[in-house]
Amino acid sequence: MFSHVMLGSNDIERSKKFYDALFATLGGNPAITDDKGRLIYMHNGGLFLVTKPIDGETACHANGGTIGFAAENPEQADAWHAAGIEAGGTAIEDPPGVREGAGMKLYLAYLRDPDGNKICAMHRMG
Template sequence: MLHHLSFGVSDIERASAFYDAVLAPLGYVRVWSDLRPGESGQAVGYGAPGGGDKLALKLQPDGQRPPGPGFHLAFAAPDRAAVDQFHAAALQHGGRDNGAPGLRAHYGTYYYAAFVVDPDGFNIEAVCNAPA
């Protein structure tokens, strides 16, 4: 259904370093980059290696705000170890814990996820919905 999603970020270098780190354990990479320090219109895109972007970060230094309560973006993880690595990388790169890695039985028998808030305030999740 979705082709891609874009987040407006206040500091493109900080945001791209954060997403480089947290998406790597999930198997996603930066698939394009338009970084021109000091200029407007900078952006980066993330997706599967060799594919197009599914998440774009766009520099919005003046007044960007993440969506309110109820919005979050969940990334598919290949296994539970990747969820753990996503969470650890997020905390090491300026994210805030919003739910440590673990089973969430109320979402499903095998729903293993971690939740963080990125440096710009976006709620993101990594989830593996498979047996251990």
Template sequence: MLDHVSIGVSDIKRTGAFYDAALSPLGYKRLSHGDSSLGYGDKGVQLWISKTGKPVPADRESGLHFCFTAKDRAAVDAFHAAALKTGGKDNGKPGVRADYSPKYYAAFVIDPDGYRLEAYCGK
């Protein structure tokens, strides 16, 4: 249904470091970059990030949720570790979410601007 999504962030350099690290284990990379925008994907840009004033109020998290597919459980684990190392907050450690499905393995983080991210593997 969707071709791509765009989000606004407060610090493009910090955000670039975070997404470079968090998305790399999932096979996504930075495909476009400039002083005020970044683009991530595997074959084409699927996530656009651009600098904006204040994307999410400081006293709460964004209502947006993005789930990225991972090739395996190790990639989910690496996504979570890399995200925490580069300024993300834990929002659910890697593990099976049996209430979703017996094979639903996922990890959840909140990026430096308050966006909720998930990496998921169904194996």
């Protein structure tokens, strides 16, 4: 359904430090930086990019939006969350843990990145 996800950032170096730390916990590589200064992460068939806004305006986060990253297990989601806090993110919502509803059991860990974007590590439990 999706080809890629791209977020805006006001500080690409800060974002690189943050997202490199997160992707390392998921088994991904550090960002590739293209000739336009965009960060490109490729992992498990997904493409995630971070860029300064092309219109020259300030990057801002989407109210109500969340970008989710797949975790293989709860321990990986916890490592992702801890790495994000260590790299300048902010813990939000409930602490990482199991959430149940609508017949689903999920392990979720939420953060705001340094630019205020809401992100989540999610593991679907059996």
